[in-house]
Amino acid sequence: MSASVLTGAGPKRSATTSGRAPVVGVVGAGQLARMTQQAAISLGVELHVLSASADDPAVRAGARHVPGSATEFADLVTLAAGCDVVTFDHELVPAKYIQELEALGVRVAPSGAAQRLAQDKLHARRTLAAAGFPVPAFGYARELAQVLSFAETHGWPLIAKTPTGGYDGRGVWTLADAASAARLLDDVDGGLLLEPQLRIDHELAVLVARTAEGETAVYPVVETVQRDAMCRELLAPAPIAPARAAAARSLARSLAHHCGAVGIVAVELFDTADGLLVNELALRPHNSGHLTIEGCETSQFEQHLRAILGWPLGGTALTAPAVATGNVIGPADGSDPRDRLAAALEVPGAHVHLYGKAPRPGRKLGHVTVCGPDPERCRRTAQFAVAVLEGAAR
Numbered sequence: 001m002s003a004s005v006l007t008g009a010g011p012k013r014s015a016t017t018s019g020r021a022p023v024v025g026v027v028g029a030g031q032l033a034r035m036t037q038q039a040a041i042s043l044g045v046e047l048h049v050l051s052a053s054a055d056d057p058a059v060r061a062g063a064r065h066v067p068g069s070a071t072e073f074a075d076l077v078t079l080a081a082g083c084d085v086v087t088f089d090h091e092l093v094p095a096k097y098i099q100e101l102e103a104l105g106v107r108v109a110p111s112g113a114a115q116r117l118a119q120d121k122l123h124a125r126r127t128l129a130a131a132g133f134p135v136p137a138f139g140y141a142r143e144l145a146q147v148l149s150f151a152e153t154h155g156w157p158l159i160a161k162t163p164t165g166g167y168d169g170r171g172v173w174t175l176a177d178a179a180s181a182a183r184l185l186d187d188v189d190g191g192l193l194l195e196p197q198l199r200i201d202h203e204l205a206v207l208v209a210r211t212a213e214g215e216t217a218v219y220p221v222v223e224t225v226q227r228d229a230m231c232r233e234l235l236a237p238a239p240i241a242p243a244r245a246a247a248a249r250s251l252a253r254s255l256a257h258h259c260g261a262v263g264i265v266a267v268e269l270f271d272t273a274d275g276l277l278v279n280e281l282a283l284r285p286h287n288s289g290h291l292t293i294e295g296c297e298t299s300q301f302e303q304h305l306r307a308i309l310g311w312p313l314g315g316t317a318l319t320a321p322a323v324a325t326g327n328v329i330g331p332a333d334g335s336d337p338r339d340r341l342a343a344a345l346e347v348p349g350a351h352v353h354l355y356g357k358a359p360r361p362g363r364k365l366g367h368v369t370v371c372g373p374d375p376e377r378c379r380r381t382a383q384f385a386v387a388v389l390e391g392a393a394r
């Protein structure tokens with residue numbers, strides 16, 4: 001491991017790597033690592049990223065490439081050897097490897113135990129329910145009889161999820177009846193997390209940054225708008241009553257403390273007639289925080305670096321009365337939003353982010369944020385710029 005003073009000595013574990021830049025290792029080199037690299041440049045932090053390909057988005061943005069795999073322990077050790085702290089842009093590292101790195105004295109943020117809550121939806125439901133956090137009713141099924149018994153209590157349709165590995169709605173299905181349940185059970189390994197199909201008034205997300213000392217900074221509540229179970233838009237402030245927003249922020253802060261998270265925690269919530277329910281946790285920068293780049297005093301990417309390096313956390317207030325972000329998704333015709341960038345840049349107020357990823361239908365390729373005085377206008381402008389990039393603007 002590098003000769004770092006980030007080993008927990010002293011009352012405040014802040015980064016004082018005298019005479020050199022702190023080095024942060026990121027497992028993964030996708031768009032989250034790429035935007036973290038953008039923030040690292042401003043702070044003079046060096047980023048090393050572990051990934052298979054030197055063509056990955058964060059490497060092409062200037063992060064140092066450590067070739068290797070997130071699921072090879074030796075490669076994780078190689079990454080850690082050059083870094084003061086190791087963090088993640090995805091959930092693919094086996095939790096036991098994170099714990100083994102910690103046992104070697106590597107500073108990992110967040111810890112393996114905390115990560116498991118983001119890696120395994122069933123484990124998260126069980127752990128958070130046992131701790132008294134509000135979660136949707138849930139069950140687990142390996143066999144059809146278990147699905148039928150859950151449906152008897154909760155009715156059809158049901159929502160079924162793979163406990164691990166799902167993202168952007170891949171790994172989430174609506175089951176209309178026993179036949180569709182039987183087909184799905186045949187197709188998936190490892191059983192299914194089951195939930196009733198909830199009536200959701202708003203889907204919300206709250207970001208919390210937490211340091212190892214337990215200091216937190218909580219962001220304003222964001223409404224996330226999904227289509228086909230994939231997040232398409234972010235709206236801040238979320239159009240909910242102030243008391244509900246305060247409850248959401250307080251719930252997210254409690255969750256961050258409960259998990260012992262270090263860095264950014266994104267808490268996805270369902271706002272229902274029965275109150276707020278915790279859907280998912282991500283213990284890293286998250287799509288729901290992309291609007292913080294222009295829309296908040298401190299972007300989630302800078303805040304993540306501050307938190308994992310033990311530095312003071314930045315302000316989280318919105319920079320405008322309204323902020324809207326739209327995700328740019330690879331169009332069905334396989335065309336490339338980069339070819340339409342110039343047209344999108346003609347849209348006044350549109351902050352365009354493209355991730356440097358090869359276009360594929362349904363793949364998140366970028367986002368656009370608009371800040372301003374009027375929520376509806378921001379939303380329409382962001383939607384328009386996204387439509388231009390996706391080749392759908394008329």
Ligand SMILES: Nc1ncnc2c1ncn2[C@@H]1O[C@H](COP(=O)(O)OP(=O)(O)O)[C@@H](O)[C@H]1O
Nearest residue numbers: 159166167168169170172195196197198226229
């Ligand atoms: N129990 C549920 N009832 C209704 N909709 C749900 C339920 N669970 C998930 N969804 C919808 O599916 C989306 C994706 O589910 P989620 O568990 O967050 O998976 P992912 O890991 O793909 O984001 C949610 O944002 C929501 O729109």
Ligand SMILES: [Mg+2]
Nearest residue numbers: 168268279280
């Ligand atoms: Mg989700």
